[in-house]
Amino acid sequence: MFPEKSKRRYLEEREQDLNDLFEVSSRLSSLTNYESIIEQVLLSLMGRLMIQKSAFMLIAGEVELQLIKTKGLDDSLEGMTVKYSDLPESFSPVSDLNDFNPLKEFLIENNIEVLFPLIRKGSILGILGFGKRLLGKKYENEEINYVSSLLSLAASSIENALIVADVKRANKGLDRKNQELQTLFELGKELNSTLDLDVIVKQFGYALMGQLMVTKFLLYLKTDSSFELFHSKGFTQEHIEILSPYVDQITGLSEPLLVRNKKNELQNALRQANIAALIPLTIQGENRGTLCIEERKGNEPFSTDDLQFLHTMGGQAIISIENARLFKESLERQRLQEELNIAREIQQGLLTSDFNIGSEWKVHGKNVASLEVGGDYFDVIKLEDGRVALVIADVSGKGAGASLLMSNVQASLRALINIESDLGLLVRRINEILYENTTADKFVTFFVAVLDPISRKLTYCNAGHNPPLRFSETGEVTTLEEGGLIIGMMPGVEYETETIEIVKGDKIVMYTDGITEAEDKEEVEYGEKRLIDHIKRNLQLSPEELLGSIVDDVNNHAVDLSSQDDVTLLILET
Known part of the structure; x- marks a missing residue:
């Protein structure tokens, strides 16, 4: 029992x-920055416990801790990561750690003697390590309890601050992607408004400067059998001559290349010519050109996201460049029909x-276009996950x-599909951009679905498109209708989604209205009922065979399919 005086003092x-x-x-x-919270915790405890050295670490991976804040240690340690095999769940001397734990060696080297875990809802978020106390005083139970209590309070604040930091980073990334998407649309409008090669390259240069602060670039384009330098901005003839022996390597890339301090002949030449990155310009996997760029203003290094955006923007530009070149050739030969046939081939290549x-x-x-080029579009995109x-x-x-508007829709979708996981929000964003950048008579019926091949779940959004038909193995038919208004008509439209499970034997038939609205000589439409009946009779066919049989049946019905609307089909089967 405490003496009365000691008991009073204890209380x-x-x-x-x-x-x-x-x-x-x-x-x-009152603090929302996790580093400020940790700083406050260290200042409060180190003064109270008379400690000169401390290290605050947060878990940064399954077996790694990141050093967030130190006191009395080398400042260069902050930010580094340290591996660990296990962490104490309560106050523990460092000497009690397993000898095979790599964390122990690091702590001993830096004179950290004891550890306190940072715990939130039963999970360890990190650890706080202290060095030797002044006068060598040992920790009393009350002091251990105080530190543990304070860390429990701090754990909640730190967790919330980390969430805030993650949200800010995500929002910053999303803002950047939105800006990039807007740039793609603006560039698409400018490029699609002209077939003048000089204007296209100039607009592309403006986009490089405006979005990425790139003022110097070289553009190599493919001719009949080789690549030639088409445009140079800001580079001297000496730089161009340095690269001349390496044109085949420069233009033979399939992925963007960031020039680093690697010791090989190509990289040495690129650095000597002040090239920071190479961007292949591709159409359907075929390299049609290469963009060589110098470091941006301020010498800020290019990130992986920068290279991906350059690749997308370059892909948009090369399509316009190819269209312009083809058009110029056709004018020179005064064969407009031939140019339109080539344009059709390019469009089909985009599918x-x-x-x-x-x-x-x-x-x-x-896809069967009624004219040389058309406005129907289908795609199968393998996502990063x-x-x-x-x-x-x-x-x-x-x-x-x-067809030009279709190209913009495709470029927008491919730029955003790996970023926005919510299909409803994805369609809403594309709708907003289309509405802002097209006239009132331009709109798109649009259906997008994302299939998880493992779980067999399919999530879709239907923006005013002909409802795709789902056929079970027994011939039962359902339609996929959940979604909203066609895109490009008005702003602020909300879009709903639905998730269904695809079972063995199911077929999903997606089609455009060129199928059901094809007319015979009596102006009778082919219709949805005839389409459903035809598919039921041919459910045993593969998607490719079924697709061919549908087109044949529509052709048999229609007077002249080429004089009517575009026809497009996409069929999925499991």
Whole structure:
């Protein structure tokens, strides 16, 4: 039992501890930066416990801790990571750690003697290590309890601050992607408004400067059998001559290349010519040009996101460049029809031809334009997380104008599909950009679905498109209608999504209205009922065979399919 005087003092000390905890808690709750919170915790504890050295670490991976803040240690340690095999769940001397734990060696080298875990809801977020106390005083139970209590309060504030930091980083990244998407749309409008090669290259240069602060670049383009320097801005003839022996290597890339301090002949030449990155300009996997760029203003290094954006923007530019070159050639030969046929080939090349999405799945698509080029669009996109996006769309109108708008829709979708996981928000963003950048008579019916081949779940959004037909193995038919208004008509439209499970034997048939609205000589439409009946009779066919049989049946019905609307089909089977 305590003597009365000692008991009173003990209670006073504990009361003071509670007051101190309350005061520190109030200060922590006002902070939103986790580094500031950790700084406050260290200042509060080190003065109280008379400690000169400390290290605050947060878990940065399954077996790694990151050193966030130190006191009395080498400042260069902050930011480094340290591996660990296990962490104490309560106050522990460093000497008690397992000898095979790599964390122990690091702590001993830096004179850290004891550890306190940072715990939130039963999970360890990090650890706080202290060096030797002045006068060599040992930790009393009350002191250990105080530190543990303070860290419990801090854990909640730190966790919240980390969440805030993550959200800020995500928002910053999203703002950047939105800006990049807007740039793509603006550039697309400018490029699609002209067939003058000089104007296209100039607009592309403006986009490089405006978005990435790049003022110097070289553009190599493919001619009939080789690559030639098409445009140079800011580079001297000496730089160009340095690169001359390496043109085949420079233009033979399939992915963007960031020039680093690697000791090989090509990289040495690129550095000597002040080249910071190489961007292949591709159409359907074929390299049609290469963009060579110098460091941006301020010498800020290019990130992986920068290279991906340059690749997308370059892909958009090369399509316009190719269109302009083809048009110029056709004018020179005064054969406009031939140019339109080539444009059709380019457009068909933009439609996916890779239908391999896994051994348990079959997919096939086809587009038949009523004119040389058209406004129908389908795509099969393999996403970075292993899922697959299936897309079909129908742009209002026909011909070159519709095909240009289709190209913008495709570029926008591919730029955003790996960024925005919510299909409803994805479609809403594309709608907003289309509305702001097209006239009132331009709109698109649009259907997008994302398939998880592992879970067999398919999430879709239908923006005013003909509802795709889902056929079970027994011939039962359902339609995929959840979504909203066609895109490009009005701003602020909300879009709903639905998730369904695809079972063995299911077929999903996506089509444009060129199928159901094809008319015979009596102006009778082919219709959805005839389409459903035809598919039911041919459910045993593969997607490719079924697609061919549908087109044949529509052709048999229609007077002249080439004089009517574009026809597009995309069929999925498991």
